[in-house]
Amino acid sequence: MNYDELTKLLSEKGLKVTPQRVAVLEALYEIMNHPSAEEVRQKLHSRFPSIAIGTIYNILDTFCEHGIIRKVKTDSDFVRYDVDMEKHHHIYCESCNHIENYHDPELDELLKAYFDRKQIPHFQIKEFSLQIIGNYKATHDKPNQNK
Ligand SMILES: [Zn+2]
Incomplete structure (x- = not known):
């Protein structure tokens, strides 16, 4: 910008x-x-x-x-x-402390459909985001952060 x-x-x-x-x-x-x-x-x-x-x-x-x-x-x-205000999940790399944005509308729909069907008792879901934790394979280079 x-x-x-x-x-x-x-x-x-x-x-x-x-x-x-x-x-x-x-x-x-x-x-x-x-x-x-x-x-x-x-x-x-x-x-x-x-x-x-x-x-x-x-x-x-x-x-x-x-x-x-x-x-x-x-x-x-x-x-x-x-700074990314669009809906997204986060991938956490345990070894390098990198947090990567993960955009996946298909996953969002899947989760929404799942919780629409399987209600959590006495709880209204507003939104959800996943913390996906792991390690980058092969190279340890940080991937490009552009979404
Ligand atoms: Zn983010």
Whole structure:
């Protein structure tokens, strides 16, 4: 995303455009692999050496509230963030810490049909996403993160 697209996205979501918000959003799109707040801070370090981690968390929270990004659940205690707002699942590689997006509408339909038939008692399902955990075979190179 270029500068115009980044600022357009912010204003479309009803957010005031500030240099820090644009920089954080840009960093999220550049890193892509579901970064933590700390990874965003490191990415911004050359341009904003004094930006506090708390500021970054605040901006990330605001982005979540406005539907620009969402939080990804991980087993570790720090949160990671996702710029992909389309429905998708996550593939977790145990050896390299990589989280890959997995888009599969066929699987989504299958799961929906399954739970429509087999109701969970006293529970209304809103959405679901799978955590698919494993290891990349053959090469350990990270695959392209483009969806
Ligand atoms: Zn994702």
